[in-house]
Amino acid sequence: MDNRLIPITKTVDALVIGGGPAGSSCALWLHKLGVDTLLVEAGDRLGGLQRRSPYENLWIPGVMGQTGEQVAEALHAHIVAAGVPHLLQTRIGNIRPTAEGYEVTFGTTRVLTKHLIVATGTKPNAGPFQPSDCVVIGPGHPMENLPVDNRKIAILGGGDNAFDQARFVLQRGAKSVTIFSRTTPRAQALLQASVPEVRVIVGPYTADPARLTVNGDRFDGFGVMYGFMASVPEGLNITNENGYVEVNRDGETSRPQVWACGEVTDYWHPCVTTAAAHGIQVAKQISRRLARTPATIPS
Template sequence: MSTVYDAVIVGAGPAGASCAVWLSLLGYKPVVLDKASVVGGLSALNPFQDVWNVTAPDLTGEEVSLQIQKSLEAAKVPVLLKQTVTSIQRVEHAESEFPLFKVFFGENNALMGKNVVLASGVKHKRPPQMPAGKYYPEILLGPGKHVYMHDFIMKKVAVLGGGDNALENAVYALDRGVKQIDIFARTLRAQKKWLSIINPEHLHIGDYNFNPEEMTVNGEHYDTVMVFYGYEPQLDGIASLNLALMETGHIWTDQRTAQTSVPGIYAIGEVANRMHPCVVTSMADGVVAAKAIQASLEAP
């Protein structure tokens, strides 16, 4: 029989890496798949210091990702990058005492595991006016390195969204020489911290019309549009499992074990939205799943 892993982990961000490292150190055999070219998930796209991470306040998200890579290497966890999971199927196997799962990825490739851990994270929500797959060079979708690298000097900028990311990045753009900035939000959800910095004249609360083809908001043209509509879970390749989902679209899990509605399938980190989403809570989720898998594998 081909190699059967104790857990096939989909996602090499803080949650998936934490689970993999713990399982390896506990004496089990995990493997990690990720469609990205580097480990770290969204952290790998963050060029700013993550001061919320109390163990590494001086490190940027990119540097945190390098530490994640070191941890995976030290724990001797195999990681397959640039691999997109296409489907996951439960299979019966005469040579195994456990029900097995077959995780298909790439072109006709598959791995076998006693458990599957979904740590695929989230992606930025696109405005409905922007077709999937179409690139708009002056529309910045969500926070990250693309904002850090953008030239804002003397640009007329529109910010869409009323949460923390929207206002924090508006402040970032203001500090980098914009000519004009307008923030459009149907409702304001941001912390008072950001609201105290933003001039109320820049805020436009209520419905608005966005046209990405003409780069206009309410008919007014902008040089750059920054969109912060939040995140949605990445659920590609798991439709065949028929997992229970929450009203938000995230994967439902048992709070104690991180197990989904299908025994042997776990979901951790932001794809399950189990706790306030950040690097630290995602890593904690990985530990929860690893210990639950250990308990299931060691059960008499």
């Protein structure tokens, strides 16, 4: 559809794409700093990947005892209570540069914004696999829904999530768990030590999801833990060689007035707390930039 046929329905100073910890924190701070802001999220609730996690998040200071889902729900409730303008179940269509900023379409809505913030986070890397009743991609609820009682389960990957999920699968009554890692496992030593009963096979392997075999050995289910990959809106061309969004110290990308924050940038040590902090830092930079150039986009 030609964007010119869609009337401009909103003009803002900042449009934040993605409602996880980074995007929600960025939008919250922009809103409280007096910046006309709109937050858009593809899902039906805010909270990002924390919505997938039924496990207690032991790494966030001050929220001891709360699961990832509860952290996500608290984030959603905060945005609503603070009155931050936001749209749910909204997928971005076209993004086009204008003289003053960017034109963004989603559905029958066209928004003009001076600053565009990409906070779309990451998604589990599926590799060559497709999810099915017996093949699960990534940690959290998908793995919890995999039948494991008295079954042989193969975990593919050698990171933290591989060993974490192996532990949870054993706790749920699996007959055995085997981790296949092509290289020396990179998971934390404490996580590896927590599952001494798990067999770890290091080296090349061939996994057949149709037959549920790895190197010819038959299993009852696969857990694919190949880490995460950035979810980047199409058409921006702001990624590095690893597929993540490249940003400078301020959080601005190679395209003027396009910013990014959180795990989509692979910025230092990705987690909930660093993502939220990065979103706040970007909000402060945008607020300062607007204070120096206060003119708004003409409607």
